[in-house]
Structure formats: C-alpha cells, structure tokens
Amino acid sequence: MTTRTALTTCPLCEATCGLELTVTDDRITGVRGDRLDGFSGGFLCPKGASLGQLDADPDRLTTPLVKRDGVHVPVGWAEAFEVVRSRLTAIMAEHGRDAVAMYLGNPMVHSLAGGLYAGELRRALGSRNVFTASTVDQMPKHVSSGLMYGGMYTIPVPDIDRTDFLLLLGADPYTSNGSLWTAPDMPKRLKALRARGGAFVVVDPRRSRTAAAADQHVPITPGTDVFLLLAMAQELFAADLVDLGDLAPHVTGLDGVRELVAPFTPEAVAGKCGVDAATIRALTHRFAAAERAAVYGRIGTTTVDFGTVASWLVDVLNALTGNLDRPGGSMFPLPAHLAKGRGSGKGFTTGRWHSRVRGLPEVASEFPAVTLADEIETPGEGQVRALVTIAGNPALSLPNSARLEAALGTLDFVVSVDPYLNETTRHADVVLPPPPPSRRPHYDIAFLGFAVRNVAKFSPPVIALDEGSMPEADILLRLAAVLAGRGADTDLDAAAAEQLDAALAKLVEHPKSPLHGRTAEELRSALVDGTREERLLDLKLRTGAYGDWFGAVPDGLSMAKLLANPHGVDLGALQPRIPEVLRTPSGKVELCPDPIAQDVPRVLAALRDRPDDLLLVGRRHLRSNNSWMHNVPTLVKGKPTCTLLVNTADALRLGLTGGGVAQVSSRVGKVEATVEVTDDIASGVVSLPHGWGHDRPGTRMSVASAHAGVNVNLLTDDLRIDPLSGTAVLNGVRVHVSPAAN
Numbered sequence: 001m002t003t004r005t006a007l008t009t010c011p012l013c014e015a016t017c018g019l020e021l022t023v024t025d026d027r028i029t030g031v032r033g034d035r036l037d038g039f040s041g042g043f044l045c046p047k048g049a050s051l052g053q054l055d056a057d058p059d060r061l062t063t064p065l066v067k068r069d070g071v072h073v074p075v076g077w078a079e080a081f082e083v084v085r086s087r088l089t090a091i092m093a094e095h096g097r098d099a100v101a102m103y104l105g106n107p108m109v110h111s112l113a114g115g116l117y118a119g120e121l122r123r124a125l126g127s128r129n130v131f132t133a134s135t136v137d138q139m140p141k142h143v144s145s146g147l148m149y150g151g152m153y154t155i156p157v158p159d160i161d162r163t164d165f166l167l168l169l170g171a172d173p174y175t176s177n178g179s180l181w182t183a184p185d186m187p188k189r190l191k192a193l194r195a196r197g198g199a200f201v202v203v204d205p206r207r208s209r210t211a212a213a214a215d216q217h218v219p220i221t222p223g224t225d226v227f228l229l230l231a232m233a234q235e236l237f238a239a240d241l242v243d244l245g246d247l248a249p250h251v252t253g254l255d256g257v258r259e260l261v262a263p264f265t266p267e268a269v270a271g272k273c274g275v276d277a278a279t280i281r282a283l284t285h286r287f288a289a290a291e292r293a294a295v296y297g298r299i300g301t302t303t304v305d306f307g308t309v310a311s312w313l314v315d316v317l318n319a320l321t322g323n324l325d326r327p328g329g330s331m332f333p334l335p336a337h338l339a340k341g342r343g344s345g346k347g348f349t350t351g352r353w354h355s356r357v358r359g360l361p362e363v364a365s366e367f368p369a370v371t372l373a374d375e376i377e378t379p380g381e382g383q384v385r386a387l388v389t390i391a392g393n394p395a396l397s398l399p400n401s402a403r404l405e406a407a408l409g410t411l412d413f414v415v416s417v418d419p420y421l422n423e424t425t426r427h428a429d430v431v432l433p434p435p436p437p438s439r440r441p442h443y444d445i446a447f448l449g450f451a452v453r454n455v456a457k458f459s460p461p462v463i464a465l466d467e468g469s470m471p472e473a474d475i476l477l478r479l480a481a482v483l484a485g486r487g488a489d490t491d492l493d494a495a496a497a498e499q500l501d502a503a504l505a506k507l508v509e510h511p512k513s514p515l516h517g518r519t520a521e522e523l524r525s526a527l528v529d530g531t532r533e534e535r536l537l538d539l540k541l542r543t544g545a546y547g548d549w550f551g552a553v554p555d556g557l558s559m560a561k562l563l564a565n566p567h568g569v570d571l572g573a574l575q576p577r578i579p580e581v582l583r584t585p586s587g588k589v590e591l592c593p594d595p596i597a598q599d600v601p602r603v604l605a606a607l608r609d610r611p612d613d614l615l616l617v618g619r620r621h622l623r624s625n626n627s628w629m630h631n632v633p634t635l636v637k638g639k640p641t642c643t644l645l646v647n648t649a650d651a652l653r654l655g656l657t658g659g660g661v662a663q664v665s666s667r668v669g670k671v672e673a674t675v676e677v678t679d680d681i682a683s684g685v686v687s688l689p690h691g692w693g694h695d696r697p698g699t700r701m702s703v704a705s706a707h708a709g710v711n712v713n714l715l716t717d718d719l720r721i722d723p724l725s726g727t728a729v730l731n732g733v734r735v736h737v738s739p740a741a742n
C-alpha cells in the first residue's frame, strides 16, 4: 500500500476549488482544500469533501453497456461503438440528420473534454435538434449579453472583492457557491465585503442562507424581479441619478431605455412584486449612492417568464450607475485560453431557423429543451427517432418530465455518455461511461471566463486510467467520428495532429500574427509533449491574452508554466475591457436592443394580470448537486432535504402540518411531498428542490433509490417559456396544495 498526496481542481460546481487529495494506491482516501491555491485559499464544501466516495462509487459504470432484451449487459468498447455506428447510420440514412437529437447536460461544461470538443460533436451531428441544459438555466443571460455586447459569453461578473455594495436577486451563493460567477468561498468574500464597511442585499421569496447573512433581505413574489428592476431603472432616471461615467462614449440606446422604463414607477409595480414603493426607492438610492456597486441575478431571475428582460436589466442598472466595467462594479474577466477582442464584430442573432413542431426560434444554435418531447412525439418528416445524451439527465431536469420520460421510451435508439444507469440512461440502448474525476485532466474552459480574478490552472489526472476504461475525450471524439460517418476506429491522434497543423499554419501565414514568418513545424515541436488535449490547450494558452507566443513574450503563459504551478497562476485583478471586449457591429454597448425593447410591452401587459394564489419555486442544498450526487452516502445521510417548504400561515390555511404529506398539483401533474413548515418562505410561495425522484425502475443507483425524494419537474410546465431565450419557467409555477389523502 502506498500513500501520497496530489493536487487537483474540484469539478463539481463552478467555484473551481483547489483540492489536496490523499491517494492510497488507486483510491482517494482524503480530501482537503488546497491552502496554497491562491484563488480558493483552502475552501472546501461537503460535496468536494465527498469526492473520494463519488469517485469510487461502486454503482459507477466501468464498462459500456448495451441493452439486450430490455436488460443492460456489459460489453467491450469496440462492440458498443459498433452498435452505435450501425444504428445511428441506419437512422440517419433513412430519416435524415434531424432525426437524431442531442442533449448536452451540465457536467459537460465541467470537463476539459467537454469544453474542447462539444463544438466538434455538434458539427459532426449536423442536426438542428440540439438541446442543452442551458434552456433550463442561464440562456436568458447569454441572449441579453449577446444582444448588448455581441457575444453570448460576454457576461460581466460582480467584482466581489473590491465592491462596496451588492444586490443579489434569485441567487443563493452561500449554497450554490455562485453561478456564471466563479469565486470560491463566497461566504468568506461576502463577509469580507461587510467587514470593510460594504453591504449586500438579497432579493428572494425565501430567506435563503445568503439572505440570512445579508444586510437586508427583500422578499419578492416569484417571477416578478423584472418589475422591481424596471422600477429601479425608472427611479434612477426620475431622480436624476443616471451617470454612465467613463462608459458614456461607448454606449448607445440610453434614451430608448429611459422611454421603456418610464411606465414602471415604484408605485406601479409594488403590488405586483410584493415590495412596497418606499423599499424600492430606498434600495435604488442606496445602490446609486454606493461608491462601487454591482447587481447580480441568477436562477430566480433567469428561469422565469421574463428571464431575458430581467437579465438585461441587471446589466442596465450596472451601466446606468457607471458600475459596468469598472473595478468594484460588474466586470468582464479575460481567461488565459482566449485572446483579447477587436472591439466590434458580427453581433448576435437568434431565430435563424425554427423548431419543427412549435416553431420556436433557434437560440445559440439550439432549440429550447422543453420542446424535445414535442419533436419526439410528433410524426412527420424530421421527427426525432434517436437521441444522444451526454452528461445530462433530462428525465429529471426538464419540465413536465412524465411526458418527456414517456417520449424517451418510444425512441428507436438512445446512446448516453454517462457514468450512471439513471432515470435517463435507463432508456439508453448503449451507455458509454467516462472515467471518474480522479482519472481525468482538469482545466476550466468555461468557468475561468466568469472568474473574479484572472487565474489559470491545469490539473493532470491524479490516478492513472484503469485498464479497460476510455478517456472522455476519446469517447466524445469517437462519437463525433461515428456521427460524421468516419467510423469509431478513426485514428484520433492523427486527426488531432492534422487540426493542430491547420491552426498552426494559419498562425504563421497571417501577416498580422506575431508568429508570422515562423514555421508550423517549429511551433509544433515546441508544444508540450503531452496528450492531445494538453497540446491543444497549450496552443490556446500560448496564443491567448497572456501567452508566451512561443518565446516572443518572455514570461508568457504556456502549459509548461501551468504544469510548473500546480496551485494555479494568478494573472491579476479584473481590468476594464470596454471597448475591446465588444463584438457588436456598432462597436458600442447596445443598451436598448430591439428584441428586448419589443418584449417590454409584454411585461407591461403582465403588470395587470391577477396575482396567483400559490406559486412554486426551487432551491438548492449544499449537499446536493442537481440530480446526480444523491448516490453518495455522506451527502444524503440525516434529515431528508427534498421537502416542501410552506409558510406557517399558509400551512394553517391549507391544513398542513410539519412532517405531514402534502399533495401538490399543477397543470401538468401532481406529486406528494413531505411538508416543512417555516417562516423562511414568504406566504403564498412553496419551495421544492429539483434533481430528486430516484424511484424509477431499471436504474442502478442503490443509495439514491433509497433516498428517492420527489421529482419537482412532474409539476413544472413545458408550455411556459421566456420567448426570447426559450428558457423554461421553473420558478413561479402555479400550484394547488392540499393535505395528501392518507
């Protein structure tokens, strides 16, 4: 038995914490926060602490599975890929490419393989029927950013370590550790903000952990943040508090915004939001008076009826107070694998094509996940007959899951890249399992672009690959090869070398490139002597914003430098990036984009809607991560966390008692859930977390099955979306609640 320590990066949430692992033979036997990681400083949450159990979960699949006579049996990789190839090729040949749909889930953005190769997979598939978890999550933010700045990933983040005032809406970073906002140890950073005399305010219908720690908690009616934000903008204009500061020459559309927000006075929206006019005014003035401030909105502002308008308003408020793109305000990170921008570009559009059944517009080259079931169920040319799922559990994570599950059961063929046999992959004809976290390299392609400091870190695999397993990058590339009609036994290394050569050739040929005049061969031989992914990443780093340009920039960044600095490399505090970061045709921040302006009348009309009796919202728990970590014993032990939160007055009115069972019903279905009575939730609101409901037959997750919980998405409605982004309405769902019959 040999024991050693090894460094890695936690891949489980967006906080990117550095971990110091104790490894005994081929197992993780201890996990500590890496104190020398300058960014995370040793922070560790219960999920990260359980990485050893997760990694060695006996229910984790170690070989591919193929379904024979309804039973999943283990097979070799070649056989599994051959089944995939023959079935998918036949379906595509007979019914066309759109007959094959793909669903990409959340862990896809947590892996280097996913970050590097998702694009290639989408291109190889060549189907319009691409769906991702983004349309049950953050797509509104991509759309508002795309329209305002020209790039869907150009999303500013609150400069938490230098700000004086934060307004957080629909987010619980004490629990989630932040999202589209990478800042390990949020609690410490928020405490530090208060310790230096600053303040933060939380808007949430529930007194969340973050709200409880805040200077002020503003309860709000679910789904109505858009009205509150509009009124705050209106008040800024009315009280003559608008001051764009240094941003002024780079902004167009200010007058348009003034006009749009004019009807939404604090008095006009107060009843709708459940926040009185005086509170809205005071909050606005407090925000405007702060030296440096930022507004931030997350799940409770995106997965709602007016998600895109609300996401836009978050940035509008930052801009109107001169806080956009300045230290202590809301800023644009510059990750190491990307180069600086050129200050203008093609911009961002949606609706370049439409979905077959509901005619929903394409957004970011995908369709709303809510319409996957429609596309499977509805006969006709282009009907979806096969599905590729990668790192996703749509059977639990998408609204109206009863309908979706039924639809999944009718497909001709399903292939899933997933380590578990779960609620989704039980429908798969072939399951291709990736290796556990300890066996894979890590670099955060996605999250370093949302980090509150510019940092870079690469973590090589901690433990060597087990015999018989396949790196996830290889699985994805082989799948792409099959989809492109090249067959699974393609020489992946040769194909990768070819792509690298093509990229290098471009770099040396371009007259404006700092590498102009050098040779591709020389650069190729200077790349790190490593895996395919490492070499590709090396190229990105060396030609990125801090790159060494193959020696042209002394002390510049490269894979070699990251390998020599396993605790990470600090590239400094965030810097203002406007106008360089912009990719709008005008080269300006478009403060009042047409598609958003055209949606505001819909908001105005909704101002008059009758209030609902009881609205359902979601929440997260520190020991849970969406749908897939309930098989880890330490994370599910103790009091069940999948409970229905009900306000004391509502419980009395509805005849519910704590520990009793309630029936919750909506337009699409009903569930029974254990009641937790608490004044932490506003009256008129109930809350149930998502990711539960592990009671389906044919799965292989023994711990999760014993802690099944209920699936909240049996209640959420697939017909309700934010039309600009196609994002599902998961918060503010109309429900009826009554005591369960027995």
Ligand SMILES: Nc1nc2c(c(=O)[nH]1)N[C@H]1C(S)=C(S)[C@@H](COP(=O)(O)OP(=O)(O)OC[C@H]3O[C@@H](n4cnc5c(=O)[nH]c(N)nc54)[C@H](O)[C@@H]3O)O[C@H]1N2
Binding pocket: 104, 105, 106, 107, 111, 133, 136, 137, 299, 390, 391, 392, 393, 394, 396, 397, 398, 417, 418, 419, 420, 422, 434, 472, 618, 619, 625, 626, 627, 628, 689, 690, 691, 712, 713, 716, 730
């Ligand atoms: N009602 C309601 N529904 C929601 C939400 C909500 O707040 N309320 N939140 C939404 C949000 S924000 C999200 S992001 C989605 C998530 O929705 P999904 O992405 O569909 O689901 P996850 O629960 O993240 O499931 C991840 C899947 O990836 C697998 N997996 C884990 N690690 C790996 C890996 O390394 N490689 C591969 N290939 N697979 C892996 C897991 O076994 C699991 O099957 O859920 C959404 N659904």
Ligand SMILES: Nc1nc2c(c(=O)[nH]1)N[C@H]1C(S)=C(S)[C@@H](COP(=O)(O)OP(=O)(O)OC[C@H]3O[C@@H](n4cnc5c(=O)[nH]c(N)nc54)[C@H](O)[C@@H]3O)O[C@H]1N2
Binding pocket: 013, 014, 106, 137, 169, 170, 171, 172, 173, 175, 176, 177, 178, 179, 203, 204, 205, 206, 208, 220, 221, 222, 223, 224, 225, 298, 299, 300, 301, 304, 617, 618, 619, 620, 621, 622, 623, 624, 625, 626, 731, 732
């Ligand atoms: N522990 C843990 N961490 C996670 C995850 C997890 O499942 N568990 N999931 C990860 C993922 S995929 C994501 S996307 C992020 C999400 O990160 P966050 O957005 O911070 O997620 P939540 O913790 O769900 O916080 C959302 C809050 O919005 C409130 N809310 C609901 N409706 C409304 C509304 O209409 N208005 C307002 N103002 N508030 C509302 C809820 O009460 C809740 O407190 O978390 C990530 N981190």
Ligand code: SF4
Binding pocket: 010, 011, 012, 013, 014, 015, 016, 017, 043, 044, 045, 046, 047, 048, 049, 177, 184
């Ligand atoms: S906060 Fe997120 S990244 Fe950090 S240890 Fe927990 S799960 Fe891992």
Ligand SMILES: [Mo]
Binding pocket: 106, 137
């Ligand atoms: Mo998410």
